Amino acid sequence: MFDRLEKVLMPTADKLGKNKTLVAIRDGFLISTPLIIVGSLFLLIANFPIPGWSEFWARFFGEGWESYLSNVARATFDVISLLTVIGVGYSYAREIEADKIQGAIVAIVSFIILMPTSITYEGAGGIESLTAINFSFIGTNGIFLAMVVSILSVSIFSWAYKKGWTIKMPKGVPPAVADSFAALIPSAMVMFVFFLLRIVFELTPYESAHNFIYTVLQAPLMGAGNSLGAQIIYVVSSSVFWFFGINGPAVTNTVFSPIFRTLSIENLQAFEAGSPLPHIYTGQFVDLFQTFGGGGSTLSLVIIMMLFCKSKRITQLGKLSIVPGIFGINEPIIFGLPIVLNPIMIIPFIGVPFMNTVLSAIAFETGFLPYTNGVALPWTTPLGFSGYLSTGSLKASLVQVVLVILGCIVYYPFIKMLDKTYLKDEQYQSEEDELEDISFDNLSMKDL
Incomplete structure (x- = not known):
């Protein structure tokens, strides 16, 4: 048996x-794990489960002292999708033997290209629009899209690079300069693909890739898990x-x-x-x-x-x-x-x-x-x-x-x-x- x-x-x-x-997905999460743990400890101190904890420390640091610690926690939890896209992009580039730093960079740029950048609110003159990024798109709601974007963007970048679609600089040029020019065309291809994807999603009832992935993939998987x-x-x-x-x-x-x-x-x-x-x-x-x-x-x-x-x-x-x-x-x-x-x-x-x-x-x-x-x-x-x-x-x-x-x-x-x-x-x-x-x-x- x-x-x-x-x-x-x-x-x-x-x-x-x-x-x-x-x-790459597993290791990408591990990259952000130390930050999540440290952020959690700050939050735990701010909300320690002992009666009278907040009031006791308020005597020394004043009312609202918890907000200082919570700011550290928000710097990790509220941007978890950004940490994910960087970590997975870096890890996947390493796995397929592409440039790791360029992989992380094109992944996060592609993720932001797809992100809605306007927030509507009720103003004095009615419904108004503000150019900004909603934290819900870079928090937990965007984790699965971050993984998808990382894998897809790095794959396109690596494919174009290995095809030789690069700008080759003459000998004697510093390696950092040569590498940046070599990555120019592959990066442009990645950005153009995600530019088109953003337009396509805006024409659908979901209005954005974030809403589509969350509704179709992330929410059902979380329900099952x-x-x-x-x-x-x-x-x-x-x-x-x-x-x-x-x-x-x-x-x-x-x-x-x-x-x-x-x-x-x-x-x-x-x-x-x-x-x-x-x-x-x-x-x-x-x-x-x-x-x-x-x-x-x-x-x-x-x-x-x-x-x-x-x-x-x-x-x-x-x-x-x-x-x-x-x-x-x-x-x-x-x-x-x-x-x-x-x-x-x-x-x-x-x-x-x-x-x-x-x-x-x-x-x-x-x-x-x-x-x-x-x-x-x-x-x-x-x-x-x-x-x-x-x-x-x-x-x-x-x-x-x-x-x-x-x-x-x-x-x-x-x-x-x-x-x-x-x-x-x-x-x-x-x-x-x-x-x-x-x-x-x-x-x-x-x-x-």
């Missing part, structure tokens, strides 16, 4: 892992890939990460505005309530290994893995126990994250837990702290602890089976070593 699964999954994972478009079914598919497939030695999230995030990121930022914007949080299944739900200690939620497994196993191999590995596990690092367990291709551990390795997902979903759906606020905590944040900071509720920390305990119960019978096997091997090896110690090689006639 495992051989058949491996034959199906390995080629799929290999194709996804090597697909240049998906890799914002569901328990999507979460189960994500966590189960990640665990299955890990079982075969493939970094599961590295594969599944190429598909799901844009959806989870968008849902998280929408919650974060609502949290900042003091509005009701719209989504349950955000990136924080994935990171903080599905798995603890890494893929397979192996923190529960490590605890059982330390406390209830007798095999020296397992107990020592558990002791070595507990600290990394607390901070979400579990490669020592994945490859050291191992989990990879271990038929005894496959059931709990998939089952525990599945259980965590369903029980957490019930806790959020029933209102027992408040929705996650979208704050992008570092993925190494330990449980308990992460639950409280992401929801503002101590009940979330309690739920995390309960899920880890339930995970221990599920893992227990399986790791004990493996423990018995390893213990027998160790006892057999010990007997072999004792026999090897009894040797006639050291005997001499002088001893007689």
Whole structure:
């Protein structure tokens, strides 16, 4: 059975892992991740979930002190589409061996060409128009268009460049000058294509590419991703890939990460505005309530290994893995126990994250837990702290602890089976070593 699964999954994972478009999208998001995390920390400080927090600091910094911190957060969240188009454009250019900086530049210029640049409002003389960019076009509503524009614009640029449609400067010209002239015609072609696309979209009922992509692609995908079914598919497939030695999230995030990121930022914007949080299944739900200690939620497994196993191999590995596990690092367990291709551990390795997902979903759906606020905590944040900071509720920390305990119960019978096997091997090896110690090689006639 495992051989058949491996034959199906390995080629799929290999194709996804090597697909240049998906890799560029994944890495493009990673480029902006540090900025999102830092911006989230500023927002968390401004809205720390402790009663009287704002009033206490207002004594020192005055009323409205939060706005200074919120400005830093808005510099990342409200322009997330611009960060996305730059990151994906750069990453895709790298993947197809084009000029990375030029790729990022033509991507963002193409994105802005398609963007509506007028805002209508009710003025003293009736409906008036203002030349400006609406933040909704460069926020979460534009993320999917940013990805599409990045891939398309860099593809056109690279195609024209590799065709040789460039201006070649004579030898002796500084490389920076030569490169800029070489990029002139390919860049002009990209800009002309997106100029035509803008005109085409303005003639449609959608009026802009942003409205078209959001209505036709982004909103349906977010609706599908914002569901328990999507979460189960994500966590189960990640665990299955890990079982075969493939970094599961590295594969599944190429598909799901844009959806989870968008849902998280929408919650974060609502949290900042003091509005009701719209989504349950955000990136924080994935990171903080599905798995603890890494893929397979192996923190529960490590605890059982330390406390209830007798095999020296397992107990020592558990002791070595507990600290990394607390901070979400579990490669020592994945490859050291191992989990990879271990038929005894496959059931709990998939089952525990599945259980965590369903029980957490019930806790959020029933209102027992408040929705996650979208704050992008570092993925190494330990449980308990992460639950409280992401929801503002101590009940979330309690739920995390309960899920880890339930995970221990599920893992227990399986790791004990493996423990018995390893213990027998160790006892057999010990007997072999004792026999090897009894040797006639050291005997001499002088001893007689």
